[in-house]
Amino acid sequence: MEFVEVREGLSKILVPKAERIYDAPVFYNPIMALNRDISVLALGVLKPGTVLDALSATGIRGIRYALETPAEEVWLNDINPDAFNLILKNVRLNLGLEGKPLGEKRVAFEGEKRVVANLDDANRLMAEKFRHFDFLDLDPFGSPVEFLDTALRSVKRRGVLAVTATDTGVLCGAYRHACRRKYLAEPIRGELCHEAGLRILIATVVRYAAKYDLGVEVLLAYYRDHYFRAFLRLKSGARKADESLSNLGYLRQDANGRFEYETTFLPEKPSAYGPLWLGPLKTQEFVDEMLNLAGAHPLSHRKTLPFLETLAGELDIPFHYDTHALARRNNLQVGKLAGIIEALRERGYRATRTHFSPMAVKTDAPFEEVLEVLKSLQ
Secondary structure: OOEEEEEEOOEEEEEEOOOOHHHOOOOOOHHHHHHHHHHHHHHHHHOOOEEEEOOOOOOHHHHHHHHHOOOOEEEEEEOOHHHHHHHHHHHHHHHOOOOEEOOOOEEEEEOOOEEEEEEOOHHHHHHHOOOOEEEEEEOOOOOOHHHHHHHHHHEEEEEEEEEEEOOHHHHOOOOHHHHHHHHOOEOOOOOOHHHHHHHHHHHHHHHHHHOOOEEEEEEEEEEEOOEEEEEEEEEEOHHHHHHHHOOEEEEEEOOOOOEEEEEOOOOOOOOOEEEEEOOOOEOHHHHHHHHHHHOOOOOOOOOHHHHHHHHHHOOOOOOOEEHHHHHHHOOOOOOOHHHHHHHHHHOOOOEEEEOOEEEEEEEOOOHHHHHHHHHHOO
16 A cells, blocks of 8 residues: 555644545545544543544544544544554554554554554444443444444443534435435425434434433534534433433425424424424534634644634524525525625624525524515615
8 A cells, every 4th residue: 555644733644545535445535624623623622531533544533633632542443454554553653652452453552642543343342332432423434323322322421422424415305215214304405405414413313312311412513515513412311311302393495495493203294304403503602612722723724713613603593594595486686695694684683694505694584584685685
């Protein structure tokens, strides 16, 4: 295998040389640097003791956790022997330590922090390390659902589970039957699909967690590029699980773009999309603390800080109006987004931009008011 060295954050990583990232025997995606930046900042706020990167590939995420966060013990795991050997190379490269074998498939690096590299199926490792991790990171290729049960038993009952889903086509309704199979949910197509897909993902974790009498607090959840990402703090107890389940519900949308949603266990009307999470997508204090850290942290992606600023300033209510789609649906000309937001605020409503679309507005104004604003700016 021929390698090239890349730098990200405080780490330097050997990655396999390949014409396309998907051709490499061990996967490394430079686009996900923003995802890893945000994850590093999240750990900077949470200060977990024990951390698992369950699907490590090159080891970039776990190594950044070891180098850039207060975590005291970081586990890096992969089922691919090529990935495991590359993780060992990259840990040595960054920590300057020789590891101590703990059997054929596990090597511990004991320095200022403890880093453990592991070769195994992620589900088997998580089943072994019952209630061991303060922070558990699931960043699979595709859907995370096959790992959720063991992840929820491996993370501590008041720990944090970070979940990535890259099967956006499934969650956004392009593969409706796959969404029903994997997430037991009905997805929506159109301009609301990305927010609905993120909320379906969270709702799925909430339902899985409830089986173990665990509730879920969303610290931060977002959509970016080709993936969804959620940082979820677990809350122990049947009452907490019930509270989380009470935030599940369904979405409907009319042909003119008007939408409505209801928090209910079963939909009361036909043509409902969900179940999906209708609670908050962020804890404001958590995001503000991440922003404070970002100012002094060596971020690897130039868009991390502005993206985090958008998330921090975004109105946290379910769903949004895509102004271009709304204009198209109602035979209107679309005005500038800044003007639409200003006009809504002048009418006494809250309104902000949203990270889900550069053409969309989050507002608590009723549909008719949003339409009137669009018409007034013709």
